[in-house]
Amino acid sequence: MSDLTGAASQLSRRDGGGAAAPPPRERGGSRKPAASQVAAWAFLAPVTIYLLVFYAYPLYRSLDLSLRNYTVRSFVHGHAPFSGLKNYSIDLHDPTFTPALLHTLIFTFASIVFQFAIGLALAVFFVQHFKLSATLRALFLVPWLLPLIVSASTWSWMLNSDSGVVNSVLHHAGIASVNWLTAPKWALVSVIIANIWIGIPFNLVLMYSGLQAISPDIYEAAALDGANGWQRFWRVTFPLLRPVTAVTLLLGLVYTLKVFDIIWIMTRGGPAGASTTFATWSYQLSFGNLLPAFGPGAAAANMLIVMTLIFGFVYFRIQRKQRES
Amino acid sequence: MNPRKSLLKTGIGLLLTALMLFPIYWMINVSFTRDQDIRKSPPNWIPIPGTLEGYRAVLHQQGPYIATSIVVGLGTVVLTLLLAAPAGYSLARLRPRGGGVLSFVLLIAQMIPGIIMAMGFYAIFLNFKVINTLPGLIVADSTLAVPFGVLIFTAFMSGIPDELLQASRIDGAGYLRTFRSIVLPVSRNSIVTVSLFAFLWAWSDFIFANTLDSGGKHLPITLGIYHYIGNNDQQWSAIMATAVIASIPATILLVIAQRYVAAGVTAGAVKD
Amino acid sequence: MNLLSSCGASAGVKIKRTGYDTTALLSQTLLSAQQGNSPDVLIVDNPVVSTLADAGVLASNDQDNIDTSAVAPNLLAAGVLNGKTYGIPIGANTLALYYNKTILSAAGVDPSTIKSWADLTAALAKVKAAGKGGITLSAIGTEEGSFQFLPWFWGSGANLTKLDSTQGTAALQLWTTWFKDGYVPNAAIQDTQTTSWAEFATGKYAFAENGTWQLSNADKAGFPYGIIPIPSMAGGVAPAPTGGEFVTIPLQKDTSRYATTEKIVSCLTSSDNAFNTDTTLGYIGATAAIQAKQASNPELPVWITAVGAAKGRTSDNLGTNYPKISQQLWTAVQNALTGAKSASAAMSAAQAAAATATGGK
Numbered sequence: 001m002s003d004l005t006g007a008a009s010q011l012s013r014r015d016g017g018g019a020a021a022p023p024p025r026e027r028g029g030s031r032k033p034a035a036s037q038v039a040a041w042a043f044l045a046p047v048t049i050y051l052l053v054f055y056a057y058p059l060y061r062s063l064d065l066s067l068r069n070y071t072v073r074s075f076v077h078g079h080a081p082f083s084g085l086k087n088y089s090i091d092l093h094d095p096t097f098t099p100a101l102l103h104t105l106i107f108t109f110a111s112i113v114f115q116f117a118i119g120l121a122l123a124v125f126f127v128q129h130f131k132l133s134a135t136l137r138a139l140f141l142v143p144w145l146l147p148l149i150v151s152a153s154t155w156s157w158m159l160n161s162d163s164g165v166v167n168s169v170l171h172h173a174g175i176a177s178v179n180w181l182t183a184p185k186w187a188l189v190s191v192i193i194a195n196i197w198i199g200i201p202f203n204l205v206l207m208y209s210g211l212q213a214i215s216p217d218i219y220e221a222a223a224l225d226g227a228n229g230w231q232r233f234w235r236v237t238f239p240l241l242r243p244v245t246a247v248t249l250l251l252g253l254v255y256t257l258k259v260f261d262i263i264w265i266m267t268r269g270g271p272a273g274a275s276t277t278f279a280t281w282s283y284q285l286s287f288g289n290l291l292p293a294f295g296p297g298a299a300a301a302n303m304l305i306v307m308t309l310i311f312g313f314v315y316f317r318i319q320r321k322q323r324e325s
Numbered sequence: 326m327n328p329r330k331s332l333l334k335t336g337i338g339l340l341l342t343a344l345m346l347f348p349i350y351w352m353i354n355v356s357f358t359r360d361q362d363i364r365k366s367p368p369n370w371i372p373i374p375g376t377l378e379g380y381r382a383v384l385h386q387q388g389p390y391i392a393t394s395i396v397v398g399l400g401t402v403v404l405t406l407l408l409a410a411p412a413g414y415s416l417a418r419l420r421p422r423g424g425g426v427l428s429f430v431l432l433i434a435q436m437i438p439g440i441i442m443a444m445g446f447y448a449i450f451l452n453f454k455v456i457n458t459l460p461g462l463i464v465a466d467s468t469l470a471v472p473f474g475v476l477i478f479t480a481f482m483s484g485i486p487d488e489l490l491q492a493s494r495i496d497g498a499g500y501l502r503t504f505r506s507i508v509l510p511v512s513r514n515s516i517v518t519v520s521l522f523a524f525l526w527a528w529s530d531f532i533f534a535n536t537l538d539s540g541g542k543h544l545p546i547t548l549g550i551y552h553y554i555g556n557n558d559q560q561w562s563a564i565m566a567t568a569v570i571a572s573i574p575a576t577i578l579l580v581i582a583q584r585y586v587a588a589g590v591t592a593g594a595v596k597d
Numbered sequence: 598m599n600l601l602s603s604c605g606a607s608a609g610v611k612i613k614r615t616g617y618d619t620t621a622l623l624s625q626t627l628l629s630a631q632q633g634n635s636p637d638v639l640i641v642d643n644p645v646v647s648t649l650a651d652a653g654v655l656a657s658n659d660q661d662n663i664d665t666s667a668v669a670p671n672l673l674a675a676g677v678l679n680g681k682t683y684g685i686p687i688g689a690n691t692l693a694l695y696y697n698k699t700i701l702s703a704a705g706v707d708p709s710t711i712k713s714w715a716d717l718t719a720a721l722a723k724v725k726a727a728g729k730g731g732i733t734l735s736a737i738g739t740e741e742g743s744f745q746f747l748p749w750f751w752g753s754g755a756n757l758t759k760l761d762s763t764q765g766t767a768a769l770q771l772w773t774t775w776f777k778d779g780y781v782p783n784a785a786i787q788d789t790q791t792t793s794w795a796e797f798a799t800g801k802y803a804f805a806e807n808g809t810w811q812l813s814n815a816d817k818a819g820f821p822y823g824i825i826p827i828p829s830m831a832g833g834v835a836p837a838p839t840g841g842e843f844v845t846i847p848l849q850k851d852t853s854r855y856a857t858t859e860k861i862v863s864c865l866t867s868s869d870n871a872f873n874t875d876t877t878l879g880y881i882g883a884t885a886a887i888q889a890k891q892a893s894n895p896e897l898p899v900w901i902t903a904v905g906a907a908k909g910r911t912s913d914n915l916g917t918n919y920p921k922i923s924q925q926l927w928t929a930v931q932n933a934l935t936g937a938k939s940a941s942a943a944m945s946a947a948q949a950a951a952a953t954a955t956g957g958k
Binding site for chain 3: 072078183271272274287
């Protein structure tokens, strides 16, 4: 994480950005006087307590739920026997496990790739400051401010097999109706499309601000060297955007892995589990049926967190390798 | 850029925006559609004949919900700023030992699925008797924004030139004074950015509202919409009308604040 | 709502009412009970009562002097667990087939001749040939989907303890064939009963499988409609599942509250009050007395008979096994209708999973 804040602070230098920037500042306070350490942690105290109460505690409860054999009775009255990793084993052996894993991976990577690419392309487009560009850019953010329940319902309605506008348009173009939400092979695609739509504004905002911080002098210098638009972008702009790209992709990863509302409202993870991801599966186990299975549900949610951690680590390694090269 | 090219780009921009906002258009379309035309196949692209029935229902019933959402949103903004700004300042400039660990923990905190948080909060809130209250909901919603806020503030405040801070230190100001009189005013962009994110995420929250405030006297708009959808009588025009109305305050905020957002996300110029 | 305040007033208290979505109510109840925050009165959907009782959340009727002697046994069965009864039904509803008179007469179908599956399928074919939609139903992957499938499942003679019997598979095959032949709208896979009703109300479909609670909506539909009971495979009326809520009393730490709670519950379920509630909600009364009063309404006798033949989902001593079986049942329906599995493969998989989940019962 210190890499990222260091990287982002690199970006702040208006004197040309990444390539010639000084390396990230040293971390470690061994040479700082004690008083300033006290002050530093005093400023951090509220957040630290906040973290312990509001994040550590729910996490602890989730861990506890997953390590015990909870029936509805013991959930209410307590004294659930410790069952070790049995709930995790139940999940691993459940036939839903592999499809859920697959769907989670596909959902996450497809969403991120498209959200980022489209967000970046739009940012590049809008940074050119043509007439109305500021207003249009602001309008692009509207999908992001809609409550998810609204976006999901709207997309469900548009993708309805019989009365949806998407199929109506396809008809006009001579293509047969697609059962977007009721056919197993299209359900995952449909929720991915909706998720991409919702995620574009976030990527647009971040990448746009990254682009804005690059001084126009760089472009002039590159143009003087005879680079055309495309080359300018890949050789000059994109490398300079690396820090912002890093933050955007990482946050995108963390947020997308736990996406739940959109999928649940549009397809409930169905039909027949065709769009079930770990997030929806965990919810389904604990709350989505008449007989709650809190243990396996919490285990699935914890496995999701672990998955996120693993991806986070992999991501950091790639980042570090890239910066060292 | 030459005027013709500019106009062409504006044209393309309009097209792209129209494409992106099509679902919103559809939402508005449905909000004016009569119930008997909702399932027409092919559907009406323009809601004629239309009805204002949906909006009538909304204004009658959903007003208090919107007011509640605004209160919760503003509360979340205040709480998030109070927690995240000092933390960002500390991580960026005061070099606490173990600061990197804390940043990392904040990242992990964002990985926890919402439902786990909600269940944990239920127990805590019940014990502190803040279940079904707005302050409780504000605290819950702030967990959506605080880690991200710390990230933004840290990134931004790292870019404040040393000279500014040194000057104030030489004048004998303590860390708190420096924070209040120098750092905060200069961080205007990032404050606006974080406030915007915090407000929008709180506005859009459903899971915390549903688990922690369902029985409360004041319900936010997301629950209002959800009750419509869950009802036996599915009035789609009312649902979409609620959605449209629910989007208006946030849209206004966004258009006003977007200028600051773009500049504030990464460390911007202090010379702003 | 007014009933709540008047019952509260007569018991000397003010009642605070909190409504939840049905699917969220169970988890919310469990969460509340865990934290010692249970409500005094809890009105829940009947299949959930045995789960709550098993969780030790509810007080049994002997604990709190609720008199259920007048309640029809088939309706009370959902609240019975291990010989003890929990709560009292406020009324019941069930499923039947609504039909669009205009469409049927135009297609030359006489609804009174529909007595078996074969009759119904033939009628659907005629309607489709006349250019109209066949039947709307709900096959969603939730309890509602199971609820809608049960009349066909039970109507084949199958039993919930063995999902993959020939009869059970035949029931699923019936729906699958209808689906393939285009008699059922594709959206049925994710439709709730509310949505499938809305499709019927467009006037484009001949039949709708839906419940008593739609009666008031049916009057507003804008076309003449009728009702026939759901036919069974061989002929006759299929047993349909009972819907409807139970009024239950959660256990409280402070037992002095029970006295007031009992007064409120008796008030809510008294003959006159229950009659009014049932009329408003479109339910059939739970006792013979209320049913007799309702018989004077010409629209209701069909439903009263249907309710009389209805079965509780958790009866047959299924209790808390029902939810596990039900989940496999709706999964099987989804698998078959989407073509992911054949009807027999879907049912076999469902039975295997159900057997594991219920511990081989």
